[in-house]
Amino acid sequence: MQSLNIQFNALRQSPTVAMADRILALKASGRKLIGLQVGDPDFGTPPAVLEVAAKAMQEGFTHYGPSKGYPELRQAAALKLERDNGVHAAYDPETELLVTHGGIHAYYLAMQSILNPGDEVLVPDPSWGTHANMATMLRANVIRVPAPAEDGFIPPLESWQKALTSKTRVIVLNYPSNPTGAYPTREYLEQLQSFAAKHHLWIVSDTVYENLYYGEKPTSAAAFEGAKERTILVNSLSKTYAMTGWRVGYLAAPQAVIDNALKAGQNSITCVAPFVQKAAAFALTDPAAQQATADMRAAYARRRDRVLRISHELESEKVLVTPPQGAFYFFLDVRPLKMTSLEICERILEEAGVGLVPGSGFGAQGEGFIRMTIAASDEEVEAGFRKIVEWAEKQ
Numbered sequence: 001m002q003s004l005n006i007q008f009n010a011l012r013q014s015p016t017v018a019m020a021d022r023i024l025a026l027k028a029s030g031r032k033l034i035g036l037q038v039g040d041p042d043f044g045t046p047p048a049v050l051e052v053a054a055k056a057m058q059e060g061f062t063h064y065g066p067s068k069g070y071p072e073l074r075q076a077a078a079l080k081l082e083r084d085n086g087v088h089a090a091y092d093p094e095t096e097l098l099v100t101h102g103g104i105h106a107y108y109l110a111m112q113s114i115l116n117p118g119d120e121v122l123v124p125d126p127s128w129g130t131h132a133n134m135a136t137m138l139r140a141n142v143i144r145v146p147a148p149a150e151d152g153f154i155p156p157l158e159s160w161q162k163a164l165t166s167k168t169r170v171i172v173l174n175y176p177s178n179p180t181g182a183y184p185t186r187e188y189l190e191q192l193q194s195f196a197a198k199h200h201l202w203i204v205s206d207t208v209y210e211n212l213y214y215g216e217k218p219t220s221a222a223a224f225e226g227a228k229e230r231t232i233l234v235n236s237l238s239k240t241y242a243m244t245g246w247r248v249g250y251l252a253a254p255q256a257v258i259d260n261a262l263k264a265g266q267n268s269i270t271c272v273a274p275f276v277q278k279a280a281a282f283a284l285t286d287p288a289a290q291q292a293t294a295d296m297r298a299a300y301a302r303r304r305d306r307v308l309r310i311s312h313e314l315e316s317e318k319v320l321v322t323p324p325q326g327a328f329y330f331f332l333d334v335r336p337l338k339m340t341s342l343e344i345c346e347r348i349l350e351e352a353g354v355g356l357v358p359g360s361g362f363g364a365q366g367e368g369f370i371r372m373t374i375a376a377s378d379e380e381v382e383a384g385f386r387k388i389v390e391w392a393e394k395q
């Protein structure tokens, strides 16, 4: 048999996708299930955004477009970074921004642009699987930095130091985090920036959940003096504007990174669909779209409160609940059950009919936890959470 790329042997299958496949199979066989496993907003894309896309299609924006992205979209993204994220230095839309095929592609282009084989990449544990997998695909070595529950799922600063070697090149951040919803303080990020500066490291910051927070607004990793030269911001419209299927995001980074990323994008996807880009530029700037985002955040906050209220009412000692600071997940602590998170998710699916994701899929520190999304209707979230607790209490 012909040879294959051996890097792929080291990749773990996404636990979310694996669970989604099982749920689809069960649903096809007629089972009624509550799916609390996906990270996809249950809201529609704001109607005005749909109209802009439809109009752009009718006007002929259905051919190849510029690989870098339309200037208006890059400008909208640059303005947004100043308006919403308080970046310390403005990004030049001409040289420091690139339109990408969603946040995942922005992350891929970033890592492709900076990594050489054998470089070490520091990735918190737990974290979204792609952060580690992508580095592995690019022949870098992933070093997991523990972010245990006891530290609020944020790696203690000394853990970064402990993981550092002469081969370390990149720190990967994702705040608010998938799967934990945690995000660090401004002071923490400032110290991490100093650490990165001292050791000449890149900080790649995946901020796709930036608009979903329930307390103080998260600080951008690029909000500090001098941070811009070592910080790469990954963002997308997927979660913020309920546009996961549109596949549009952007990368903000120093020009040398964008130059590489542009070459990588040109040679892989050519461009993001032009009518999608037109709609994205509108979404980033239109006041009604910002209001739609605020409304979605309020709905997630309402569901979050509902889960907390029920948890208080049920007083379970088997399912322990920490309020998420951001994103749309609860990372439920089921360590008292003394089973693996995979076994728990499989049994809850079979016996209680609720789809979840095992925490072990996000790294060793995620073992003993299960991820439950609140990106589902209020009724489904409530019914699903009650079923999880009921099931746990019977064990």
Ligand SMILES: Cc1ncc(COP(=O)(O)O)c(C=O)c1O
Binding pocket: 039, 101, 102, 103, 104, 105, 128, 174, 177, 178, 206, 208, 235, 236, 237, 238, 239, 244, 248, 249
């Ligand atoms: C942390 C994180 N980053 C990026 C993505 C990908 O988002 P996009 O749809 O923008 O590619 C996801 C999707 O779930 C995610 O959880």
